[in-house]
Amino acid sequence: xxxxxxxxxxxxxxxxxxxxxxxxxxxxxxxxxxxxxxxxxxxxxxxxxxxxxxxxxxxxxxxxxxxxxxxxxxxxxxxxxxxxxxxxxxxxxxxxxxxxxxxxxxxxxxxxxxxxxxxxxxxxxxxxxxxxxxxxxxxxxxxxxxxxxxxxxxxxxxxxxxxxxxxxxxxxxxxxxxxxxxxxxxxxxxxxxxxxxxxxxxxxxxxxxxxxxxxxxxxxxxxxxxxxxxxxxxxxxxxxxxxxxxxxxxxxxxxxxxxxxxxxxxxxxxxxxxxxxxxxxxxxxxxxxxxxxxxxxxxxxxxxxxxxxxxxxxxxxxxxxxxxxxxx
Amino acid sequence: xxxxxxxxxxxxxxxxxxxxxxxxxxxxxxxxxxxxxxxxxxxxxxxxxxxxxxxxxxxxxxxxxxxxxxxxxxxxxxxxxxxxxxxxxxxxxxxxxxxxxxxxxxxxxxxxxxxxxxxxxxxxxxxxxxxxxxxxxxxxxxxxxxxxxxxxxxxxxxxxxxxxxxxxxxxxxxxxxxxxxxxxxxxxxxxxxxxxxxxxxxxxxxxxxxxxxxxxxxxxxxxxxxxxxxxxxxxxxxxxxxxxxxxxxxxxxxxxxxxxxxxxxxxxxxxxxxxxxxxxxxxxxxxxxxxxxxxxxxxxxxxxxxxxxxxxxxxxxxxxxxxxxxxxxxxxxxxxxxxxxxxxxxxxxxxxxxxxxxxxxxxxxxxxxxxxxxxxxxxxxxxxxxxxxxxxxxxxxxxxxxxxxxxxxxxxxxxx
Numbered sequence: 001x002x003x004x005x006x007x008x009x010x011x012x013x014x015x016x017x018x019x020x021x022x023x024x025x026x027x028x029x030x031x032x033x034x035x036x037x038x039x040x041x042x043x044x045x046x047x048x049x050x051x052x053x054x055x056x057x058x059x060x061x062x063x064x065x066x067x068x069x070x071x072x073x074x075x076x077x078x079x080x081x082x083x084x085x086x087x088x089x090x091x092x093x094x095x096x097x098x099x100x101x102x103x104x105x106x107x108x109x110x111x112x113x114x115x116x117x118x119x120x121x122x123x124x125x126x127x128x129x130x131x132x133x134x135x136x137x138x139x140x141x142x143x144x145x146x147x148x149x150x151x152x153x154x155x156x157x158x159x160x161x162x163x164x165x166x167x168x169x170x171x172x173x174x175x176x177x178x179x180x181x182x183x184x185x186x187x188x189x190x191x192x193x194x195x196x197x198x199x200x201x202x203x204x205x206x207x208x209x210x211x212x213x214x215x216x217x218x219x220x221x222x223x224x225x226x227x228x229x230x231x232x233x234x235x236x237x238x239x240x241x242x243x244x245x246x247x248x249x250x251x252x253x254x255x256x257x258x259x260x261x262x263x264x265x266x267x268x269x270x271x272x273x274x275x276x277x278x279x280x281x282x283x284x285x286x287x288x289x290x291x292x293x294x295x296x297x298x299x300x301x302x303x304x305x306x307x308x309x310x311x312x313x314x315x316x317x318x319x320x321x322x323x324x325x326x327x328x
Numbered sequence: 329x330x331x332x333x334x335x336x337x338x339x340x341x342x343x344x345x346x347x348x349x350x351x352x353x354x355x356x357x358x359x360x361x362x363x364x365x366x367x368x369x370x371x372x373x374x375x376x377x378x379x380x381x382x383x384x385x386x387x388x389x390x391x392x393x394x395x396x397x398x399x400x401x402x403x404x405x406x407x408x409x410x411x412x413x414x415x416x417x418x419x420x421x422x423x424x425x426x427x428x429x430x431x432x433x434x435x436x437x438x439x440x441x442x443x444x445x446x447x448x449x450x451x452x453x454x455x456x457x458x459x460x461x462x463x464x465x466x467x468x469x470x471x472x473x474x475x476x477x478x479x480x481x482x483x484x485x486x487x488x489x490x491x492x493x494x495x496x497x498x499x500x501x502x503x504x505x506x507x508x509x510x511x512x513x514x515x516x517x518x519x520x521x522x523x524x525x526x527x528x529x530x531x532x533x534x535x536x537x538x539x540x541x542x543x544x545x546x547x548x549x550x551x552x553x554x555x556x557x558x559x560x561x562x563x564x565x566x567x568x569x570x571x572x573x574x575x576x577x578x579x580x581x582x583x584x585x586x587x588x589x590x591x592x593x594x595x596x597x598x599x600x601x602x603x604x605x606x607x608x609x610x611x612x613x614x615x616x617x618x619x620x621x622x623x624x625x626x627x628x629x630x631x632x633x634x635x636x637x638x639x640x641x642x643x644x645x646x647x648x649x650x651x652x653x654x655x656x657x658x659x660x661x662x663x664x665x666x667x668x669x670x671x672x673x674x675x676x677x678x679x680x681x682x683x684x685x686x687x688x689x690x691x692x693x694x695x696x697x698x699x700x701x702x703x704x705x706x707x708x709x710x711x712x713x714x715x716x717x718x719x720x721x722x723x724x725x726x727x728x729x730x731x732x733x734x735x736x737x738x739x740x741x742x743x744x
Contacts, residue, residue: 031351031354031355031358032354032358033354033357033358033361036358036361036362037361037392037393037395038395039396040393040395040396040397040398041395082398083397083398086369086398087397087398088397088398088401090397137500138397138401140401140404140500140504141504141507142496142500142503178586178589179589179635179636179639179648180632180635180636185540185544186544188547188590189540189543189544189547190540190543190582190583190586190587191586192540218727219727222724222727223628223724225723225724234538234540234582235582235628235629235632236538236580236582236627236628236629237538240337256726256727258726258727258730259724259726259727259730260723260724260726261722261723261724261725264723274341281336281341282336282337282338283338285340285341286336286337286338286339286340286341287336287339287340287341287342288336288341289336292336
């Protein structure tokens with residue numbers, strides 16, 4: 001790829017300013033029914049949008065003070081965060097809250113105005129199943145390697161990974177491995193790219209990548225690229241922009257990103273953008289949403305698309321954030 | 329962050345501009361939705377009381393928005409307070425009615441631990457054996473009341489699941505209801521409820537053969553039915569037969585092949601299969617998958633299963649080995665035979681990259697088994713197949729280059 005995107009033909013240009021405007025517009029759509037139907041994802045949505053903005057080089061496009069106020073307004077006494085004020089605490093929204101606060105360097109506000117890091121860490125640690133090592137999403141007990149990864153992600157950002165039994169959790173991930181090198185939701189479940197990301201990233205955070213069969217997993221992941229350049233999530237399924245993150249970040253973590261055709265994937269992601277109104281969709285011509293917008297942009301970032309900030313393949317945060325928070 | 333609820337999948341992009349009529353219509357829906365939400369919160373979320381009204385209100389809201397997890401939780405809290413039988417681990421009324429109490433001992437969902445790790449206050453023996461001698465009329469009433477409530481909840485989620493088969497929250501609510509059945513009802517009664525879930529899993533998989541929620545649900549239901557808590561026994565044979573049916577319907581269903589790969593070791597152990605039986609089983613699996621590949625050599629699902637069988641031959645110490653006692657010479661013969669069969673495929677399909685990949689891999693497997701380097705014929709084959717892979721599958725050129733380097737084939741290529 002050329003070093004600046006002005007040199008690229010029109011169909012290969014990222015509509016940066018349209019995407020920024022699209023993300024900024026998301027919280028102004030209160031007269032749309034969908035805005036209210038997706039309230040259970042508000043905090044997650046803020047994380048998706050804000051991360052995309054940081055990677056696009058517009059970190060100030062959402063106001064910092066209001067962002068912090070909103071995040072803290074979602075916190076419960078037990079330390080966990082709900083998706084919006086009045087929504088129950090859950091692992092997924094708690095992880096988003098920690099990621100947002102990490103990104104805008106606001107852990108100190110969590111101490112002074114929120115319930116404090118230690119309480120957040122305790123909320124997450126209490127969701128570990130001490131028998132099997134895995135994690136539940138909330139007090140109602142749904143278990144999934146997504147929650148295990150979320151716990152590792154947030155706790156390590158908070159510097160509190162020692163609150164949980166890392167070895168047990170690692171054993172659980174090892175039990176989720178399949179003969180094809182991939183990982184599933186739980187032991188016995190079919191390999192799935194989203195779940196592979198969560199397991200590989202959790203093992204990476206734990207410093208236990210040696211448990212991964214990198215050759216076999218890399219093969220399986222590279223076979224996710226299909227005609228047209230997009231990636232699918234499992235064998236014989238359709239391509240979808242979100243796998244530009246789940247598959248590619250996993251390949252990056254095991255050092256095999258060069259096993260797919262980067263230029264074709266870039267072209268596929270760019271074909272999924274709405275160049276006028278902004279946003280990226282699952283496939284060309286479909287409705288955009290902030291979730292696919294983020295994972296299109298993180299995919300392009302991993303592919304070193306010109307002008308984008310570097311994304312951390314383990315944390316799905318700007319590398320500048322993880323460098324600052326984790327001191328690396 | 330790994331949650332795709334609420335995202336748009338497969339919906340065509342249309343102009344975002346709404347007509348004034350559409351805008352007003354939206355405002356009207358927002359108003360009604362907001363009113364309903366306020367009512368639910370006032371009645372259910374705050375107090376956690378149980379009443380027909382709470383079920384009706386939460387039900388109405390969840391039908392509009394099944395992703396609204398807080399409302400599912402409100403419904404749980406309400407139900408817990410309404411269930412008559414003695415509360416057990418992880419679901420006591422006092423806990424349910426206090427939404428901010430975190431629980432470090434969440435009820436686990438695996439079959440093995442559901443009974444052993446329970447921190448429940450033991451139930452009164454009378455309740456466990458309700459319906460036999462020593463029970464009271466009150467116990468029977470309570471049990472039948474709870475049974476009806478739980479069944480009604482199961483009915484409630486069916487249309488929602490049919491409408492949103494990939495919604496995590498509905499599946500997890502349904503499992504929670506089923507767990508209540510296990511914890512509160514007599515094992516025989518609870519078992520009948522769980523048994524019906526197999527039908528639901530089949531129905532959902534009939535609509536979408538790859539739905540991983542439904543496959544996961546099926547595995548979970550089976551594990552429960554096999555558990556001691558439900559006085560169960562192994563269902564490996566029945567589930568193996570189920571994968572048979574799914575594969576016959578659609579060879580390209582990797583979910584079914586995967587499930588098969590996980591069931592085989594148990595199936596053979598439970599059959600007490602001796603070495604001869606194991607060998608016959610392996611032959612039969614190889615025949616099945618070879619025939620399938622003959623029809624669809626472009627289908628990754630089939631090759632992955634073939635690889636699974638081959639891996640069992642080259643790593644007999646692994647958990648996947650079907651016939652671990654095979655002598656080295658036999659294993660060499662098996663791999664050699666598969667390579668020969670795959671070569672025959674080239675007569676009908678010369679441009680199918682997965683065939684060349686198979687030849688490449690299995691030739692290396694053979695060398696690994698015999699603990700040697702490829703001989704000159706094999707090496708020439710590897711070089712040729714790699715050339716085909718580069719030509720037929722340029723997307724993965726980075727991988728082919730690594731393979732060439734790692735197998736020391738660079739010279740061979742120059743000599744092409």
